[in-house]
Amino acid sequence: xxxxxxxxxxxxxxxxxxxxxxxxxxxxxxxxxxxxxxxxxxxxxxxxxxxxxxxxxxxxxxxxxxxxxxxxxxxxxxxxxxxxxxxxxxxxxxxxxxxxxxxxxxxxxxxxxxxxxxxxxxxxxxxxxxxxxxxxxxxxxxxxxxxxxxxxxxxxxxxxxxxxxxxxxxxxxxxxxxxxxxxxxxxxxxxxxxxxxxxxxxxxxxxxxxxxxxxxxxxxxxxxxxxxxxxxxxxxxxxxxxxxxxxxxxx
Amino acid sequence: xxxxxxxxxxxxxxxxxxxxxxxxxxxxxxxxxxxxxxxxxxxxxxxxxxxxxxxxxxxxxxxxxxxxxxxxxxxxxxxxxxxxxxxxxxxxxxxxxxxxxxxxxxxxxxxxxxxxxxxxxxxxxxxxxxxxxxxxxxxxxxxxxxxxxxxxxxxxxxxxxxxxxxxxxxxxxxxxxxxxxxxxxxxxxxxxxxxxxxxxxxxxxxxxxxxxxxxxxxxxxx
Numbered sequence: 001x002x003x004x005x006x007x008x009x010x011x012x013x014x015x016x017x018x019x020x021x022x023x024x025x026x027x028x029x030x031x032x033x034x035x036x037x038x039x040x041x042x043x044x045x046x047x048x049x050x051x052x053x054x055x056x057x058x059x060x061x062x063x064x065x066x067x068x069x070x071x072x073x074x075x076x077x078x079x080x081x082x083x084x085x086x087x088x089x090x091x092x093x094x095x096x097x098x099x100x101x102x103x104x105x106x107x108x109x110x111x112x113x114x115x116x117x118x119x120x121x122x123x124x125x126x127x128x129x130x131x132x133x134x135x136x137x138x139x140x141x142x143x144x145x146x147x148x149x150x151x152x153x154x155x156x157x158x159x160x161x162x163x164x165x166x167x168x169x170x171x172x173x174x175x176x177x178x179x180x181x182x183x184x185x186x187x188x189x190x191x192x193x194x195x196x197x198x199x200x201x202x203x204x205x206x207x208x209x210x211x212x213x214x215x216x217x218x219x220x221x222x223x224x225x226x227x228x229x230x231x232x233x234x235x236x237x238x239x240x241x242x243x244x245x246x247x248x249x250x251x
Numbered sequence: 252x253x254x255x256x257x258x259x260x261x262x263x264x265x266x267x268x269x270x271x272x273x274x275x276x277x278x279x280x281x282x283x284x285x286x287x288x289x290x291x292x293x294x295x296x297x298x299x300x301x302x303x304x305x306x307x308x309x310x311x312x313x314x315x316x317x318x319x320x321x322x323x324x325x326x327x328x329x330x331x332x333x334x335x336x337x338x339x340x341x342x343x344x345x346x347x348x349x350x351x352x353x354x355x356x357x358x359x360x361x362x363x364x365x366x367x368x369x370x371x372x373x374x375x376x377x378x379x380x381x382x383x384x385x386x387x388x389x390x391x392x393x394x395x396x397x398x399x400x401x402x403x404x405x406x407x408x409x410x411x412x413x414x415x416x417x418x419x420x421x422x423x424x425x426x427x428x429x430x431x432x433x434x435x436x437x438x439x440x441x442x443x444x445x446x447x448x449x450x451x452x453x454x455x456x457x458x459x460x461x462x463x464x465x466x467x468x469x470x471x472x473x
């Protein structure tokens with residue numbers, strides 16, 4: 001497999017295995033993500049993409065193998081794990097905004113409670129981030145009052161508020177109405193251009209082509225193929241990848 | 252009817268004690284019940300087991316037994332003393348019994364509330380680096396408690412009436428005072444009884460209305 005990331009990757013997975021009961025969802029996964037790199041993970045449903053994303057901040061534990069983030073083994077639990085998670089942002093398919101807090105409070109909760117940033121300072125920065133994702137005017141509303149696209153952009157702002165070293169996106173546009181997909185992808189492309197390290201699980205091939213440095217194709221719990229978007233989309237080297245692409249690209 | 256009017260100050264004094272028993276043991280039950288719920292959802296098996304054991308023992312023991320144990324077991328045998336004043340001492344011993352019992356029910360109601368909060372809320376909280384306790388305190392419990400305000404109101408309603416069991420260890424709350432008044436006014440048992448019954452309705456009815464209104468006002472919209 002091609003090794004694109006540099007000598008000092010931000011994340012390195014080696015021999016990672018994970019089972020859900022009898023299901024072997026991650027099989028001997030080796031993967032590195034370089035600093036500033038945008039890795040897009042694609043593959044059929046049930047291939048283990050989301051699990052791969054979720055083991056990186058230990059929302060799922062692994063059975064064997066090692067995950068090194070920023071030079072340190074992933075902590076197992078406690079405060080060290082909480083600290084690691086504060087450095088790895090996560091954006092979920094179903095947004096998961098805190099339902100009882102306003103949009104601005106969603107963005108300031110982490111900085112004030114985890115980083116102990118003074119409230120006023122956190123709110124100022126929170127408003128800047130909401131401005132950046134285009135929803136500053138909604139700051140005082142509650143999540144249920146916003147559209148899906150606006151909620152997901154809030155979730156991105158919430159992740160950014162922690163100044164993460166990396167952001168994980170677990171199918172960020174899959175729960176959105178079609179007309180709202182683009183506004184979220186635009187924000188993500190902007191982040192990629194600004195040099196944010198990102199791992200994105202998605203079915204949006206347009207985004208993958210436009211923003212990815214590398215495509216990782218997964219099937220049945222394995223990384224089947226990886227390469228640059230131009231290589232992968234024009235001349236995939238495996239039958240599985242060709243088969244997958246033919247199913248999603250021809251309409 | 253005359254007996255009720257004549258004894259009104261005494262009756263009101265007894266109900267005041269009922270209110271004090273309710274408020275103090277209600278507050279303690281709320282705090283302790285939420286702590287028990289936190290134990291029951293914690294990642295530590297020891298805490299989960301201890302919480303489950305406590306709840307199942309206390310919830311399935313008659314309140315009268317618990318109160319009598321507090322009076323005789325704690326008070327007399329183990330010599331737990333809160334005050335030299337005998338009636339004040341029984342007051343606090345019965346507070347212990349009422350709180351120990353009611354908190355087990357509060358725990359189960361709050362735990363049911365926790366189960367209504369989608370898993371994604373806790374995942375999002377952990378993902379921004381909140382610890383287990385912060386996640387519980389800042390994200391899960393505020394949403395959980397809001398969804399169970401109405402059932403918590405019912406528990407408070409039950410607690411108002413359960414305070415009468417404190418009569419078993421000599422706390423001069425409404426029920427024991429009523430019994431004493433029966434002895435003094437044998438010819439006015441029905442009016443006295445109706446007076447006390449009305450007193451309890453006056454205490455509980457507003458509670459039900461208030462908790463229903465509060466539940467609607469604070470509901471979390473998803």
